[in-house]
Amino acid sequence: MKALFIILAATFYFTPNTILAQEKNIETQSVEIENLISFIVENYKKKEEGGNGVHNLTFLIQVSNNGYSLEDEVVLKQGFKLLSKRLTKDDSISIIGYSGLNGIALEQESIKSLKKILYTLNNFKSSIKEFHKDGITLAYDYADENFVEEAINKVIMVRMPNSQHITETQNASAAPKKKKNNAIVLTAITLLPEIISVLKD
Incomplete structure (x- = not known):
């Protein structure tokens, strides 16, 4: 009886921790x-309904306290319009700001909800319900909490080289341990943007 109790206790203790320890891709x-x-x-690439896998994309957009320029807003809108044409209603996006306006501007939404997406881009600051210190x-x-199994889960960082930059690079290195690899990658990208062009070559 004692041995059975020990086995049950061990199963109860280790199973939740094992599940929590699995890193999400x-x-x-x-x-x-x-x-x-x-x-x-x-x-x-443009795909048909239900084909080529499902995307769950979190766009992390660099937005200063003063917002972004009209030119950058136009590019963002055109970019999301194009993405909406290429993906399907099953694909979802979220929009989060960092480097000034730190917060969730658009929670997980179908890429086909274009009016809502464009409204968010046009009213970025007012779309954020709660501001945070570290975007x-x-x-x-957010990406971890809204992870979609069997989907392609990505965080896409959109950088604005000409926007007012604040202390986000310091915050990046302070990301939670379970996201250490992602935090290191983002810190390097933020500090050395030229790495991207070198890797492309």
């Missing part, structure tokens, strides 16, 4: 705003 990509259109063209950590926490 969340890929990180980064692109400068001026390359957003070509990035979408290269990475997201990067927030994005990974």
Whole structure:
């Protein structure tokens, strides 16, 4: 009886921890705003309904306290319009700000909800219900909580080189341990944007 109790206790203790220890496969990509259109063209081919897997994309957009420029807004809108044409209603996106306006601007939504997406981009600050100190950590926490099994889960960082930059690079290195690899990648990308062009070559 005692042995049975020990086995049951061990099973109860280790099973939840084993489940929690499994890392979710969340890929990180980064692109400068001026390359957003070509990035979408290269990475997201037009697909038929229900084909080529389901995408669950978290866009992490660099937005200063003053917002982004009209030119950047136009590129963002055109980028998401293009993405909406290439993906299906089963594919979802979320939009989160960092480097100034840190917060969730658009929670998980079908890529086909274009009006809602464009409204969010046009009213970024007012779309954020709660502001945070660290947009990067927030994005990974959100992507982890809203992970979709059997989908392609990604955090896509859209950088604005000309926007006012604050202390987000320091916050990136302070990301939770379970997201250590992603935090390291993002810190390197933020500090050395030229790495991206070198890797492409």
